[in-house]
Amino acid sequence: MIRGKEQQPFRISSGGEIERTQPLGFRFDGKNYIGYQGDTLASALLANGVRLVGRSFKYHRPRGIYSAGPEEPNALVHLRSGGRQEPNTRATQIELFAGLEAKSQNRWPNLKLDLMGVNDLASRFLVAGFYYKTFMGLPGWHFYEHFIRKAAGMGAAEHIPDPDSYDKMHGHADIVVIGAGPAGLAAALQAGETGARVFLIDENDRPGGRLRAEQESIDGRPAMDWANETVAALQDMENVTLLTRTTAFGYYDGDTIGAVERVSDHLLAPAPYKVRQRRWLIHAKRVLLATGATERPLVFDGNDRPGVMLAGAARAYATRFAVQAGKSAVIFANSDDGYRTALDLAYAGIDVRGVIDPRTGGQGELKDRVAARGIDIVEGAAVVRTHGYLGLAGVDIADLETLRSGRMPETRFIPCDLLATGGGWSPNVHLHSHQSGRPVFDPAIAAFVPGASRMNDRSIGAARGRFSLAECLADGIAAGRETAQGLGFPVGSSPATPATDEPATGSFMTLWQVPALPGRKARSFVDLQDDVAASDVKLAESEGYVSVEHLKRYTTLGMGTDQGKTSNINGHGILAEARGMDIAAVGTTTFRPPYTPVAIGAFAGRERGRHAHPVRRTPMHDWHLANGAKMIEAGLWMRPQYYLQPGETPSRAAMDEAIIRETLAVRNAAGISDVSTLGKIDIQGADAAEFLNRVYINGWKTLAIGKARYGVMLREDGIALDDGTTSRIGENHYYMTTTTAEAGPVMQHLEVLLQVHWPDLDVKVASVTDEWAAMAIAGPNSRAILSALFPNTDFSNDAFPFMGVRETDLGGIPARIFRISFSGELAYEIAVPADYGTAAWERCIEAGAGHGLLPYGMEALGILRIEKGHVTVSEIDGRHTAGDLGFGGMMSTKKRFVGDAMAAREGMADPSRPALVGLTPLDGKTRIRAGSVLVADPKTPPPVPKLGHVSSSAYLSPNLGRPISLGMLKGGRERIGETVWAVFPLRNEAVECRVTAPVVYDEEGARLHG
Amino acid sequence: MAEYSVFSLVRNALTGHKNWQRAWRDPEPKPSYDVVIVGGGGHGLATAFYLAKVHGIRNVAVLEKGWLGGGNTGRNTTIVRSNYMLDDNSHFYEKSLQLWEQLSHELNFNVMFSQRGVLNLAHSDGQMDRFARRGNSMRLNGVDAELLDRRQVMKMVPHLDFSDEARFPIYGGLLQPRGGTARHDAVAWGLARGADRLGVDIIQNCEVTGFRRSGNRIEAVETSRGTIGCGKLGFAVAGNTGHLASKLGLKLPIESHVLQAFVSEPLKPFFDHVVTFGAEHFYLSQSDKGGLVFGGDLDMYNSYAQRGNLPTIDHVMRAGLAMVPSISRLRLLRHWGGVMDMSMDGSPIIGKSPIDNLYLNCGWCYGGFKATPGSGWVFAHTIAEDEPHALNAGLRLDRFERGHLIDEEATGAVPGKH
Amino acid sequence: MLYIDCPYCGSRGHEEFTYIGDATKKRPDGAETSDPAWFDYVYLRDNPRGPHLELWHHSLGCREVVKVLRNTLTHEILGAGRPGDKIALPDAETER
Amino acid sequence: MADLASPQRRSALEGVLVPGDFGATPFNGPGILLSERGPLSVVQIEAGTEDLTAAAGNALGIAPSGMPNEAAGTGRPRILGTGTGRWLISEPEGRDLAAHLRASLPESAAVTGLSHARVCLRLSGRDARTLLAKGCGIDIHPDAFRPDTSRMTSLFHCAALIDCRSAEPVYDIYVHRSYAVHLFEMLLDGALEFGCRVA
């Protein structure tokens, strides 16, 4: 039986937004607790009296729950376990669910007895930047670093795969309203009523913003009634999208809002087929930033003990969660918030032992209400010290004036377990600032408010420093209407601003820091997460780190998981005081996305694992798989590497055997390979020949219809871009092929030339890569096979010579036949419309059955082309000229072509440049690895002059019975017949090789033309 | 000025840290200097440091428009390596790496140079071949390199995606064991302190806005803090080079592009090396504070805004997950951008300019942090001797016109692709 | 996301485009191969901080090249058209 | 040798697109319907400088729209504007569409057959828009992307031509053949939460 109440000694018996009928069991640090639906982990822990929840980053000081929202610096836990473990999760934003499991972090062996707490004893040595001043000697930083790294970090992550999935979603809106507090709700309602497309986004489980945490009224009723009615009205509007549990994490160019929706984080695990989180990218015409404000702490000695909490958070726990953050409270605030808090906490049954107000006079109505309840009010005073170790036991207060004068004041001890502090509110200007918007300082509230907008954004409500509810509502109404109207949506007459009954509030007093008691080593923390104390700020200043940016980087102020939401402004205020400057001149550090940290998986969405990138398949893909192919990536494509025959089991030996088998088949009988991945471009138009003439280095004006020609293209900078054949299909119709890798770049290159530089040419290009399945049939028996396949075509050398092209059909399948060869054999390439690819391929296989036809993969293809000295991307590697690659003779001098001017530069035309050569081991058997470097003498000590490198290599040319390679060798063409060393120092290898011409098989090309 | 050491730390701790001196002075600019360096990033500061230390030229000012190290020095992913293939780069970066190895000592400032190894992953046989060539070239130049096969990579970094689901299987990798990371801000501060101790004036919040010329010389720079005369003038303004040069009517083979960087929430030791993905632009290391620091590709368009855009962020995260699937639930804490001086061949330009007393140090693309001490070293030499050091002889500006490109990425005059 | 107004497709996010670069460069067609205009065309850039005329290829859309006027400091898109369109380049640099 | 009479086109999605119901089973039936349209004849026509509209209209019996992104025709044929002076024509396979067009259009027009280069997926169902919004950055709101208009855009990082056939909504998605399996898998995966009927 669940006896929720008894197990929740700090739960208030009524009120709050929690569902008392839905108790939820959860575990923290191995202990079982009960909370309610509607709790956060933080509120449930507080309800159970758990105050110590974590240890700080550097000094491992005990820390408790400090806030009730995204600004939480302390209460970071490991949530869930195994593949779902999430370190550094803010307990204040974890919605409670049944079965929740969390552990404290950054402590050893446990939270109460953390041995790393010794760091705190050594704190005087571990000041800001101590590591820059030491650890410089032997054995070197990498040694010391080992220990520093272990001590640093916060949560621990596991290397276990995440079982959940993520999604991405695009949205388009006229108006995006971020924040569903009173300002955002009012704005969304007004905008929505005009018919504008509105997105309303809030990071919480439901709208309401601060209204959920305060005892406010609107139109004489609880303010949340108004909020709920507004939400109901918005939900009825089709043009309004309400996204809760959604954080707008960044404001990007083009008024794009990045947001993450936590679809399933409030559940034990996502429901079937549901994602964990959804990343939104919302394009807005206008953005209304109703992101509210964040309360900041006061800085005083011992302000970090568990039990010290933001005043607004203490109110939120009491009002929204029906939890007493303590049994006996002291309140310390520099505005009327102190009195507001006292009233709310007293109402919640907490024994309020005093309100410490540093101001003397200037308070408003609320003070009288507090006084009327008999609560002790101490003016002109401050908390100067706290007591307790694992939890607050009491505070010392003293007169501020005396303290400021440097004299020792009298102190008074007040026992309490809760100290609620409020140092004023800072508008959440994050999103406004992401696009270089500069916040400006407003002395009236001692905070930065949005400056001029750089984008189509407008901040409203507390986000621009309007802190009264009435102002927030009025601001929202005006902004919603005006923005919609600005976009051309019709607006009716202006509604009245709902009535609020807020008491007049008093003035605000700037107090960046409470001076330490004379003679005391105060531990006044500015940044609770990173343990940056006021003394660190002053130390940095005294060492010359006076820019806020240097301060940040030297002390790590604001660099934790909370990004200084509660600490930056105090740190900057203290720096300003130390520099004797105005904080407005000191400025802020840069606000960067994300507003709160976002899971990396959410950015990838579904694009992970095998879907990380598209896979491109050729039309014959399934045939390859069904016929023993081992597939391999070639860019985005998958291509057969080699084929195992039935009965062969995958192994290194089987692979070698397959490669040899396929290579020999091509040389001795016939082979077929899938070359569908080659880029194919349809070129039409009256100026097509002129165009080809300009993009290729060789001439194209004389190519006859029905003929193909090999061509090489350069980049504008004179380096070889690509090679391939282009065939003339008709009078003004050409069919270009490119390499697989360069298909995209070449297509774009042509389009840009035509559209930008030569718009006067009548040429149209279209990519037909996907239209055609292409297969190469190569080998001495290929003619016989082709003749069988195309009984009506004459394949004799005269009728169908090398570089001939025919359009015909393969038993009803339209086909183009090209007599071209990459392997150097008599060979034909057949292209058929892609949907017929497999059928055509199967017919080829069938027709080749009696002719020893075997499918061959990339490996065999590689060997065959190396034997023939044909280059691929290994040689056309972006660093070589046409001359280097042996195409110098092809470069026409009778016409201009892309890249000609730059190729004529001294360094590009230098005869000593590397040139393509063949390389063969002197001993006839030692393999020459690709990636070897060519040198004159392997025994030279470094630095060794390099003569070139081995670009492609076949460990064995089965046709020649020895290893062969291609390489780029300085002055290579003049060195044929000489020897050079191919060295591979990474494996301590050196092979003496003979330099040969690139072609080492059938040099005369007899087989090709046969 | 007091040396930093564990003893000085203890001594100061016992006296309440009241006696630390400023790390560097905050002088008013003098009317003129023998050498004025524009740009208070690592390169400008290192140049000043070595001018004073090696060449005895101490009447030097470093002018910084904002705060020291606020440029790319303060926003980079801190990878230090010398694993280059082409000789001009290889020798230069190796010299730089050697200077890194003694930098903390030389500066008496711990720049946290952590030689944790830089591993480049290969995802195809072709890529393995290219890495082999690079590694072999490194070895031949006396630089450390190791070629790892898949099994060795798995042993070294078991958390990469070795599963069958991996879209880009890992074939192996090229490791430079001496490569690693350094604490970027500390580099700027340490160099500033070091230069300052040798008499260099470091002047912050001083933006160079114009030049006074006489003939083919620059007599003085106009700044937001007045006119400052210069005997010689050196530019070390990285991404702002194009902008500054335009004020002199100089067109350079440079485009400014934005590069983003990312850091996760702090974690206990999770990733011990620097690893780069080979299928896409992505690299990962863990800072000493515990954040996973990662970066990817450029946003691909000219930009002087120090911030990036969402598509690139998605791209980088996706690549990250493809490389290390277990980062899925870890959270991105912050992302920012820096402005890169992308040169047309991806290699730096250090040397003389068409203007007599102007020296250029630019074109660092996204790899100039590792160059910091080396760049300062050769730039100081070039300025002091009025001719390049052997190590930057090939990195001269006229190489583009002459056709002697140093193109490691082999992508040509498309800066975004380097 | 930068939103580029493709003359054919309308406003699209820049992830559909491939950046080509400086649109003020005129290809010195016809110039001698030794003409320094070639070097200037291929290698030198104004690289302005402020308005920049540039070309984007709508690779995942209509595959047309779009000429865009964009501020390199603010990323604001100030205009778009076809490659042959005249888009005036304001010469004042936008300073921060 | 086998009978060569009437070769069958083999879809790029053969073996991948398997009819059936996948994913969640909402009480009101699957939210997504996904099928392949085919076999289709698809042809691209591109004009030089002069206007092809009239000639194409004569050849096809429907006037192509001169306005960007506009579509015309019921599907026999359907004409989609895909660029300045460029259209994609598609119809169920029957006549030799390319030859017909080549014969009917002026010589200056480029006619390129793309029947096999494109796979056409039909996407409909009450959650179709949401599914598109997952992988596509264009505005798919019914007021923004109306019936009889089309968009060339990026869908799950694949170049795609999306033709809005009706407001129901029904979309025809043309994708490059080699990417079809990837796109289909991404669509199906994204559709599981709504329940997906593949037909």
Ligand SMILES: Cc1cc2nc3c(=O)[nH]c(=O)nc-3n(C[C@H](O)[C@H](O)[C@H](O)COP(=O)(O)OP(=O)(O)OC[C@H]3O[C@@H](n4cnc5c(N)ncnc54)[C@H](O)[C@@H]3O)c2cc1C
């Ligand atoms: C995201 C990112 C990741 C990177 N990753 C790496 C990496 O892993 N490894 C690596 O080796 N490199 C990396 N780099 C590159 C590296 O950061 C830079 O090449 C290097 O820091 C450049 O140093 P610098 O001193 O030349 O320039 P900067 O540090 O940029 O210094 C130039 C200074 O000049 C100042 N300046 C500019 N104009 C003026 C003016 N008119 N007057 C006065 N001052 C002016 C600027 O304010 C700036 O401080 C990366 C860069 C970025 C942005």
Ligand SMILES: NC(=O)c1ccc[n+]([C@@H]2O[C@H](COP(=O)([O-])OP(=O)(O)OC[C@H]3O[C@@H](n4cnc5c(N)ncnc54)[C@H](O)[C@@H]3O)[C@@H](O)[C@H]2O)c1
């Ligand atoms: N006592 C005071 O001095 C004081 C000070 C400040 C505010 N207030 C009160 O607070 C209320 C302010 O109203 P409001 O509407 O301006 O703000 P609000 O704080 O009520 O609402 C802002 C909402 O925006 C959400 N939010 C913030 N950033 C977000 C992001 N990036 N993504 C998604 N959601 C985000 C917050 O969680 C919150 O729900 C008023 O009632 C006001 O009286 C009082």
Ligand SMILES: Cc1cc2nc3c(=O)[nH]c(=O)nc-3n(C[C@H](O)[C@H](O)[C@H](O)COP(=O)(O)O)c2cc1C
């Ligand atoms: C190596 C490295 C590690 C960083 N680690 C953190 C970090 O742990 N926390 C943090 O808030 N920022 C971190 N940053 C980012 C800085 O806060 C800052 O964003 C960056 O230096 C760019 O400066 P800017 O954002 O002020 O423009 C890191 C930056 C670098 C280069």
Ligand SMILES: [Zn+2]
């Ligand atoms: Zn377009």
